[in-house]
Amino acid sequence: MSRRVVITGVGAVTPLGIGSDPLIERWSGGESGIADGAGRCREFDPLDFLAKKEARRLDRFAQMAIAAAEEALGQAGAGDGLPYEGHRVGCVIGTGIGGLPSLEEQQRKLIESGPKAVSPLAVPLMMGNAAAAAVAMRHDLHGHTYGVVSACAAGAHALGDAARIIRAGDADMVVAGGAEAAITGVATAAFAAMEATSPSGISRPFDARRDGFVMGEGAGVLILEEADAAAARGAEMLGEIRGYGATCDGFHLTAPQPEGLEAARAISLAIADAGLSATDVDYVNAHGTSTPLNDRSETMALKLALGERAADVPVSSTKSAIGHLLGAAGAVEAIATVEALRRRLAPPTLGWEEAEEGLDLDYVPDGARPLENGDGPLVAISNSFGFGGHNAVLCLAA
């Protein structure tokens, strides 16, 4: 009997607030966390979670990961100590960019005051594995621990890899997710220079008027656990990672393959890995960036992978409410997906009004809608695609 991977805790820091409940409840209620063209976590204060000394040793993305992990571990009943020996607990946290605010700050010091002014904390602040390292250090985790770097697919890759680590028997629990805080001068200018971000500052995925993504920041952390072990200790199971599919376009540094061929393959692989078929999918949490290219190729990928089911499965994008959290997106959206399934509700794609030819799926434009499939668990796929052509798809059930 193969090992199954369940979710026993979730934690989120997002532009909709601190916690996974505000994320799902405010999004489902039609609220957006985007203001002035960016999805900032305005309610986040690192000193709510960290001593001053700890806080100044972590970049914002890692601070947010600490906060998300705190919530998730608490929910899993592991906040005051692990239910397993530390070597059986891993930590895999993705990021797209890492500690960019720290890098920019140290670069400024270098230019203004010379090399001696550069902080000895610079490297640990900006390294992409800092979030995983900090969470592991705080909670005495000694299993597989590393960062994942695959641009906007990093959060989903982290969860998929973490599930594989548990399935392979290398861990009984993995603290997994993604974190990003890169709304900085350089990143904002760079994404604008490549015309990836929205000049209007509006995130409206799949709408004909969409003109790019809106930058967001935040973190999502999930506690993944081997199902029998979780059951044995009486943990509440919020959901399950049923399947995982990962492919690469091998096509272009930034643009998705236009027909979504490899994205479709990743979706199909995730569904097959779950032992399910396209007709079993009750909800799709889309990558849905609000860029002209992604939303078109993703729509094509869904049609290719889901066949006839694509025409009537509800598809919505969390990014319509919080913007694009880059390397945190896949993790935060996996949380949103599981919580949506638990509430048996498909949250809406906010701002969707105008259809575009060929973009004709059910994008849930008119508010949250009940998901119905008898009394059994609901099944969803959560898509994440990153620059570099990385495609990571999770098949989730709850």
Place this chain on the structure above:
Amino acid sequence: MATEVSTDTVEEKIFDGLVELGTDRSALSREATLESIDVDSLDLVELAQIVEDEFGVELRGDDVKDVRTVGEVIELVVAKAG
């Protein structure tokens, strides 16, 4: 222009520096060991940067590797300046 080096000015600057690095001011004294106030090698490098900016005294890792208390850090800076 570097600040004049005296035991008092160095103490004031090092205490301020340690508070800036996250140490609780009430835990600070000359007798406090670096271990007791959770000051590690990374903190010492940052503290050395502050000292150099203020007093023009350069401290390397080797200089501070055997330092045990806050008072010894202060004495080291004063000695180096002299």
